[in-house]
Amino acid sequence: MRILLKNGTVLNVFTGEEEQVQVLIENDRIIGVGDYDEQDADETRDVSGRYICPGFIDGHIHIESTMLTPAEFARTVLPHGTTSVMADPHEIANVCGADGIRYMLEASEGLPLTVYIMLPSCVPATGFDESGAVLTAEDLEPFYSHPRVLGLAEVMDYPGVIARNEEIMKKIHSALRHRRTVNGHAPLLFGRELDSYIAAGIGDDHECSSVQEAKERIRKGQRVMIRQGTAAPNLRDLLPLMEEPWAHRCLLVSDDKHAADLLNNGHIDASIRVAVQNGKNPATAIRMATLWAAECFGLRGVGAIAPGYTADILILDDLYQIKIRDVYQKGHMIVENGRMLPWSPPAVHPDLEKNIRSSFHINVLSEKDFYMEQPGVRRCHVIRLVKHQLITEDWGTDIDFGKENGVDLNRDILKIAVIERHKNTGHKYIGFISGTGMKRGAAASSIAHDSHNLIIIGTNEADMAAAGNQVREMGGGCVAIDNGNILAELPLPVSGLMSDASARTTAEQNQKLRESERLLGVSSDVELFMLMAFTSLPVIPHLKITTQGLVDVDRQQMIPLYE
């Protein structure tokens, strides 16, 4: 089947030129760019007055962060012109291990979006936590034979790399031996330490928040992924990179993007729009989003309108609004005039699907499980939230266990619990948290970085148990409960991280969840569920909590609750 795209203006991503040429597609590939006419094709589509450019590539995303399944994610981003993503299934791998990676591969097989997989490098993220799985270099090795696996995902353990720790170096060497890419993650690393990190073979970074940080990395040979995530929109700060000699060493990524953000603002197209609205050349932004992204991963034949390239093609009304009219993926029109054409999601093997959907293993909880057997007053380490940040403080204060078993709403001191949920070990730890402003009820979630155990913050033990039990009932998800009544819930049955509902439903449920935070009395400037999800991540300073206890992140050691 040959299709001719006639009378359009092609954006040549090799040169940045606009060319008046015809594009001939055969099956999944572009076979000609130049003088072709109707007689060369089975079907001719006139795209007069429109632009033809390659489909956009997101060089780094965690699909789980959208809370959507790969199919629903595809449905959401395709109308925005995304035809390929490099996904790091770090979250689901921390829950389901190699099966999590297998699920993401199977659930994206044959999608009208090409989902390349980068193998998660840090499962678990630290040794202080109980993740659902441990992935060694040997565990990752077999995945390199999969045609959609492009390398090793963000190596967050930069101290380990700088120290040349054996296990992380094995993972890096394995990727390099397979001639694949190793993605970086090293915020605010400079000078010698950065040199050492890069010299280990780390090819890029997506954590740059300043031009200075980015330029040092580009000068030292890394490619810079300009991130525009929902919670980390770095693009405006990095706009100066969208000029040479920097631009051709950059690409556009989203990292973590919420469903509502994708629906309302878009995906990589949104980054391009921001760039263009700030006076940047649209051709440069599109080259970053296409060819230069492919080059970062050593991908051949993707990211350009040229002979032999995969026919991932966008028809745009203009290069300023970046209004996407039609989307071709592998030569098939999948979005026509902004409207998604019908397609069916891939089938995942029933055993695997069942496994991924049975990720939540705890016994029914009772009020008693949250009660602390401690008489009188003790001085305790309390996790204190810092406004608008993910870091927390270690607040030493007296807790009177005689009153409300330690909860003190006047001083904004609540209970926080983390309960192991992967293997039903019964492991749990209960501590105190301050700074939420919550006045009643409890909130529970199965999203708790990076091990994704059950995390609960509450004003009383009964609601904490009820919230935990409701998450258990849903097989994963988020819930807000007050006095036994469900205020809002977001079921995440797919590994406790992803919804099986549509993007719109998921976004609406998430919105109601956000609104329920106010009903619990949470301060208006606190995003409770988001902050709660990071309170268990002992790589962000200063005091965090896991199933194993409190972690002093700065000293990288466990500490007791009592001072």
Place this chain on the structure above:
Amino acid sequence: MRILLKNGTVLNVFTGEEEQVQVLIENDRIIGVGDYDEQDADETRDVSGRYICPGFIDGHIHIESTMLTPAEFARTVLPHGTTSVMADPHEIANVCGADGIRYMLEASEGLPLTVYIMLPSCVPATGFDESGAVLTAEDLEPFYSHPRVLGLAEVMDYPGVIARNEEIMKKIHSALRHRRTVNGHAPLLFGRELDSYIAAGIGDDHECSSVQEAKERIRKGQRVMIRQGTAAPNLRDLLPLMEEPWAHRCLLVSDDKHAADLLNNGHIDASIRVAVQNGKNPATAIRMATLWAAECFGLRGVGAIAPGYTADILILDDLYQIKIRDVYQKGHMIVENGRMLPWSPPAVHPDLEKNIRSSFHINVLSEKDFYMEQPGVRRCHVIRLVKHQLITEDWGTDIDFGKENGVDLNRDILKIAVIERHKNTGHKYIGFISGTGMKRGAAASSIAHDSHNLIIIGTNEADMAAAGNQVREMGGGCVAIDNGNILAELPLPVSGLMSDASARTTAEQNQKLRESERLLGVSSDVELFMLMAFTSLPVIPHLKITTQGLVDVDRQQMIPLYE
């Protein structure tokens, strides 16, 4: 072992900037670029006032064309700053098959020059000839596991590619399946045919002789190798490519370069000098000769002064004369102040060495072997040389076999013979050639593209036999003989293509050979040995000769001598 290069100016090939930074080397790698001092190193070398840039890369060369062994080639080009080459052992493979490739790999193992190998795609070049070997896709396959094999060398059979012939497509697909590069060779192909050729997966071209030709290729996604060969110096014509948006898709190559040219003018450094002298930015030319060359082959960690990169480093006195002072290869200083430091060539396995040096198999020749049993006058096809070109004409004329057995010095008609020399089959063919101007004696050579059989042009049968026998005695080489006396000879015992003498000796012998052409009476504007070497290559129009007979190149068929 850590070495610090202090106080130099680094040319940053990622950005084109000049940076005042220290460079720290550990063993074979650069480990730091920035603020380092003596205390970080075992040894500090002050390079104040000098430039530091990556070693030059020649992206496409046939080492056999220099007539030097890999070790002697390395000795010749290292002082010119070349630290890596991508070599296509097409010539030796046509003589010795897979053993020829093995020899080039073994003879370059551990050299202070990194010799990457591209696997010859067209052995034999055509079916009209008798080469020493046939290399199928299956024969090439095992070589992809060698760490220095980067892909498939120039695919000259563009009609075969456009027709999607099974055997050539198998070779291409094999390279692509191994995620390697496929080099192109498609002079003067444009439009649809070029699209079809590129779409097969051909990544670059080194045959461009015009800017128009090059720009079409770059727009269609190929990289363009700007060739500056001894006989094909395209650089001046292609200088306009040394500006963006073209430059970053180009690299510098030599293809075929004679020993004398390397000694007298240089290698890749000579191309950079020509560019700079013509007003081009030296940084752009050096980026083409380093990082962008590495990128063409998907090579990581080579071609830049950056952490983790191989310490192939040049210390230059300036960026205009490109005067190379010191050369580091894999962290070892190999050229100091323009002088080569001592090193030993690698040992090739004795059996393989013996095999490569016993490539010449024919019986002793006699006058009779060149005598044509034909009475009277016959109208014949005569190969007629065209001034300053490799193409020949098919000249139909009457030959009187009764006089001098057909040789007619008045009409400049000589005998030309091609004799199978690989397997001693006794196959030979004798025809007529016009346009050399030769008045006496004979010339013989074992360089006869692409099969490299024994080729002889002569004014009489006795000298033809004597010339052939002398080449046989040398085990390959070139010789000019007059009345039984040797006027000049160039022994090429290594597969009949390469000398085992030094570059200087080889160049001198070649010079004497060139001068002997005049002693034979050859016209002053004819390069006899060079033209003779191409008279057997039936891919260049119009009439050529092989051991099988005359080839009408335009119709791609054998024709009889007699009309």
